[in-house]
Amino acid sequence: SNSGAVEKRRDSLASMCDERARMLQDQFNVSMNHLQALAILVNTFHHSQTPSAITQATFARYAERTAFERPLTSGVAYAVRVTHAERDQFERQQGWSIKKMYSSPSSQGPGDAAVAEIRGPADEYAPVIFAQDAYKNVISFDMLSGADDRENIIRARESGKGVLTAPFQLLNGRLGVILTYSVYKSEPPANARPQERIQAAVGYLGGIFDIEALVDKLLHQLAGKQSIMVNVYDTTTKEKPISMYGSNDTGGGMYHNSTLNSGDPSRRHEMHCRFMQKP
Numbered sequence: 068s069n070s071g072a073v074e075k076r077r078d079s080l081a082s083m084c085d086e087r088a089r090m091l092q093d094q095f096n097v098s099m100n101h102l103q104a105l106a107i108l109v110n111t112f113h114h115s116q117t118p119s120a121i122t123q124a125t126f127a128r129y130a131e132r133t134a135f136e137r138p139l140t141s142g143v144a145y146a147v148r149v150t151h152a153e154r155d156q157f158e159r160q161q162g163w164s165i166k167k168m169y170s171s172p173s174s175q176g177p178g179d180a181a182v183a184e185i186r187g188p189a190d191e192y193a194p195v196i197f198a199q200d201a202y203k204n205v206i207s208f209d210m211l212s213g214a215d216d217r218e219n220i221i222r223a224r225e226s227g228k229g230v231l232t233a234p235f236q237l238l239n240g241r242l243g244v245i246l247t248y249s250v251y252k253s254e255p256p257a258n259a260r261p262q263e264r265i266q267a268a269v270g271y272l273g274g275i276f277d278i279e280a281l282v283d284k285l286l287h288q289l290a291g292k293q294s295i296m297v298n299v300y301d302t303t304t305k306e307k308p309i310s311m312y313g314s315n316d317t318g319g320g321m322y323h324n325s326t327l328n329s330g331d332p333s334r335r336h337e338m339h340c341r342f343m344q345k346p
């Protein structure tokens with residue numbers, strides 16, 4: 068019967084969409100676990116040894132050689148916590164000064180320019196000191212000076228968990244999301260209070276997810292990719308979904324919604340799939 072055919076088509080769309088969502092989620096999980104291991108590596112070889120056993124060159128080489136372990140990331144970067152009192156000495160040691168991320172106040176959103184005026188010097192900074200080669204242009208930029216990075220760092224260090232930004236425009240002009248793990252001087256107990264975690268934080272490891280390029284690559288590995296159209300959204304704000312992948316999710320007809328779990332409970336994501344051709 069005709070309704071039987073529709074049913075069959077709906078089932079096939081659902082299973083293709085769920086398969087893609089599961090694959091994306093698995094690759095995201097794998098990438099996330101490896102970022103956490105990299106945060107431990109930085110703790111062990113940078114913060115627990117004097118002098119540090121990591122330089123930009125060794126970090127970049129290690130990150131490049133283990134990139135296959137983080138299939139959805141296009142790079143990693145490490146920002147270190149520097150207090151205002153430590154700033155001068157830190158800058159002398161590095162041979163560069165800490166820079167603000169966006170020179171134009173308009174990119175910080177309306178109203179912030181005036182706030183920045185009266186705020187004066189920040190009480191702490193998070194300049195990037197190590198980065199995978201593709202992102203070495205972000206070295207010396209204060210990650211607390213950009214709204215999305217700042218919020219992520221603050222959530223990461225008080226939770227001790229991996230946290231994710233909404234999609235936003237990166238310094239290189241591309242759309243991305245950042246996954247951040249805080250690095251602690253010594254690992255706080257599992258039941259530590261946020262205040263104890265904040266105090267113990269010494270730096271922040273970030274994985275850069277270039278969603279557009281990497282989801283595309285992933286989906287191309289699947290058979291039948293020509294037959295369905297995939298869109299991925301950040302639906303944290305239900306009324307204002309942010310497109311992360313895909314275009315023109317329009318037209319009526321049948322579609323399937325597969326949920327994605329990023330492991331960050333304060334963010335929601337969905338995958339929407341449609342057939343390219345009408346039956």
Ligand code: WA2
Binds near residue numbers: 213237274
């Ligand atoms: N990394 C690369 N490009 C960016 C960026 C970023 N953040 N923000 C804007 N453009 C070191 O969470 C800590 C990386 C931030 C991590």
